[in-house]
Amino acid sequence: MTNIGDVYENLSLKILSGLNWFQTCCKEVDYLFKVDDDMFVQVNKLINMLQKKDKNSRLILGNISRGWKPVRNPKSKYYITQEQYDRELYPDFATGPSYIISGNVVSDLFNSAKDEKYLHLEDVFVTGILGELNNVTKINVPEFRNNANRIPVRFMGCTMENTITIHKVLPEEQEEFENLAQNPSCHRRRGTHPSFKKNSQNIQNKP
Template identity: 30%
Template sequence: MEAKPSGLQPLRPVATQHPLEVVYSSNYKFLLNEPNKCQQRTPFLVLLVISEPSDVAKRKVIRQTWGNENLVPGVSILRLFLTGVHPVFGLPLQNLLAEESSLYRDIIQQDFLDSYNNLTLKTLMGMEWISKFCPNATYVMKADSDIFLNVDYMVSQLLQPHLPAKKDYMTGYIYRNTGPMRNKAYKWYVPREVYPNDTYPPYCGGPGYVLSGDLAMKIYQVAQTIKVINMEDSFMGICLHYLGISVTDSPWGLFNMYKKDYEKCTFSRLVVVHHFGPQELLKIWPDFQNQNKTCNS
């Protein structure tokens, strides 16, 4: 039996923490929330999109493209942007965020600082929201804001609404036998004080992965009992390890962690392509949605 990662004990007092240790609390307060979204509907898929408070343009483009809730006929999709508090312009941005939130009703925010080191907190906020306000969701997708996402293909090929819902399910681009970056020069630097092991359990790459609604609730619960680390996707793998649940392999090539040049027929059979900015999305989307241009299956 595989040994559990050591050193994942409860957080030490803040005064003795390493600067990169993530201070996780189940008591973070919602500054912006949509608690009633799932009261009148049972979403088949909830899109949880990671967003910075200042990313107004990205959110606008995502709403117009792959984040459109009406993209897949007959399938109930719910879109939410997850954000924290801007570390410098928190107050002035808060008024703008509140205005945007009142207009689109799709922004969730808690009172932690919005930073790369706190990406784990954003994802856990999403898991908390599912647990408390949308436990009836069938599937959940965590998505970064700089991706191309083919929701229709993902729903039809992976999630298959006509079949019974999968349980304890998480899939994406799976990393195995990888370990923490110990070089401070990397943005992915994780010191031994934060995570002492040389390898992570298998995990799905952070730009985009999908999980069953029941697993979102289990991750939220187990995260409150173990030490949180600053690498969000790796931490999801640690949570699964503690739960005794394995990641599920997806067909090879559906989830791309690197940039690919756009070509409609290629992209029509992909789920995720990383490193797509808002202007690129706007440029390719009309062609991608063009029903007159068919592709051979």
């Protein structure tokens, strides 16, 4: 449990609190799965993917963003000042809606955060900056669909066969997504929805 205020500026603090809980209560667990509450997750596919990984590797798995620049527009939700972060590019990072961290690097990430300048963008800070500092290998998993815009279930079709997580799923859609996952419909060609192909590349890089 934590009493950290539920505000955007505290995102990284909330994740660090989770890392601290993990290293205290789950020391023998192989992986930590961070996922937002507006995600649909195919748990069996997630487990199958992880079973093929080397449990001794130091990994961050997810939808990896590369070459992102800090937003310098003061009107943006994602505004970062030069004082907060003065490099031209962020390190490669796993976008926030869903990612996996190897259990064997959780303590390193948490402990190194104490000596780093705080950045509230948790995906950039934890998986990017702290991940780079601790030489954690970041692996892109295309099946993590951390899309910027919501895609209704009726447009997913057989795309469900090639997904592990899907972003921006409404609570009332969870059962419909589960039903489609159990019996994928391939009557539509993959990517029929005009925003799907665009958004699968143009992933959201902020929680």
